[in-house]
Amino acid sequence: MLNYCKYVSWVPNSDVVVAQNRNNLCVWYSIDEPDKVTMYEVKGDVESIQRTEGKTEVIVDTGANTYSYELQETLIEFGAALEYKGLEKAVQILEPLDMTPEIEANWKTLAKLAVE
Numbered sequence: 001m002l003n004y005c006k007y008v009s010w011v012p013n014s015d016v017v018v019a020q021n022r023n024n025l026c027v028w029y030s031i032d033e034p035d036k037v038t039m040y041e042v043k044g045d046v047e048s049i050q051r052t053e054g055k056t057e058v059i060v061d062t063g064a065n066t067y068s069y070e071l072q073e074t075l076i077e078f079g080a081a082l083e084y085k086g087l088e089k090a091v092q093i094l095e096p097l098d099m100t101p102e103i104e105a106n107w108k109t110l111a112k113l114a115v116e
Contacts, residue, residue: 001034002019004021005020009046011076013080015031016028016079018058023041024041026039027071029072029078029102029105032108032109032112036105043060045060046060056071057070074093082113087110087113090106090110094106094107
């Protein structure tokens with residue numbers, strides 16, 4: 001999935017994957033759609049992922065400074081809604097969001113589960 005990978009981790013209590021290769025932070029909000037990846041250019045190395053109420057951040061250490069990159073909490077909540085709260089809650093999370101490749105991947109996942 002990712003060449004030159006030097007960090008990979010699940011976001012705690014979710015089905016979201018975060019990885020780093022060279023100078024890119026890569027986030028898969030839908031692991032079922034590996035080609036739909038959100039990328040951020042970063043300098044330094046991913047140190048950790050922190051989740052607090054309503055907020056998920058990836059901490060990057062440059063050696064001199066530490067920076068945080070906030071992830072899209074609604075997309076993280078979507079996976080949890082599918083697993084624990086059902087399809088209706090997942091629809092409620094996706095409906096107000098603008099269509100992006102990540103959102104489209106989640107709609108596809110939701111449709112597949114609804115058909116099953």
